[in-house]
Amino acid sequence: MNKIALITGATSGIGKATATKLAEIGYNLIITGRRGDRLTALEDELKAKGIQVLALQFDVRNQQEVHNAISNLPAEWQNIDILVNNAGLAVGTSPIQDGILDDWERMIDTNVKGLLYITHEVAPLMIKNEKGHIVNIASVAGKEVYPGGNVYCATKHAVDALSKAMRIDMLKHNIKVTNIAPGMVETEFSVVRYKGDQQAADNVYKGVTPLTGEDIADTIVFAVTRPAHICLNDIQIMPTAQASSRDVNRK
Structure with missing residues (x-):
């Protein structure tokens, strides 16, 4: 019987790549997202790999x-x-005093509250079975801060802390928790952050070979396929050219 994985924000970037790679090793998938057309297209792609898929639009x-x-x-x-x-996003790069409240709300509601809402519903299902694995996609922004990152960094610091707390809470239920903190990953992330400004988004990765969604998906697959007695608590993964959020070797 195939295992089941639920992936939020599955219609692009890391989520889509993770769905594809888990499908390739035989997982049945629950994929979620806001964009119905993309969900339907992904559902068809994944089913072609011979697995079962349940698409949930919310x-x-x-x-x-x-x-x-x-x-x-x-x-x-x-x-x-x-x-x-x-599921998560960064919106805007303004210093705190110039922050746009709607940007703040979107990041807090998605990155923190959304993660909590999903976990609150799914964790009891895992507890009932006395097994499971929760993977939270955090960020280098959850390990340090940088100019213009204020609220985004705060939300990812929250994810980092929640991962540690979940690991403790889930311990007695035999449920693993893994926090994954990527550096620069070229997905739709920067386009969203710069509100559709493609040139500004491209400049983030100028002179650097960034990570891809597939790189992070590979890391997720590695983490969730370890033997039962192994849990990778915290993984920080960066491009070779990036040592920290601000130290980048551009060619």
Whole structure:
């Protein structure tokens, strides 16, 4: 019987790459996202790999939508083995005094509250089975701070802390928790952060070979396929050209 993985933010970037790689090793997948057209397209791609797929369209920021989606899972989809809390974003680069409140709300509601809403619904299903693995996608921004990163960094520091706390809370239930903190990953991340300014987004990676969504997906697959007695608590992964959020060797 195939294992089941639930991936939030599955329609692009790290989420999509993770869904693809887990499908390739035989996981059945619950994919979630806001964009219905992309979800449908991904569902078709994944099913072509010979696995079962359940696509759920909802916004992780909406607690009621999250509750309705997970509480109404068909019985055959409730034995979730892996939860990948991937949905997240950065918006804006303003210093704190110039911050746009809507940007702050979007980041806090997605990166922190959305992760909590999903985990609150899925963790009890894992506890019932006395097994599971929660993977939280954090960031180097959860390890340090940098100019213009204020609220985004705060949300990812929260993810880092929540991962540590979840590891302790889940310990007696035999549930693993892994925090993954990437450096520069070229996905839609910077386009969203710069609100569609493609040139500004491209400049982030200028002169550097950044990580890809596939690189992080490989790391996730490695973490979740370790033997039962091994849990990778915290993984920080960077491009070779990046030593910290501000130290980058551009060619």
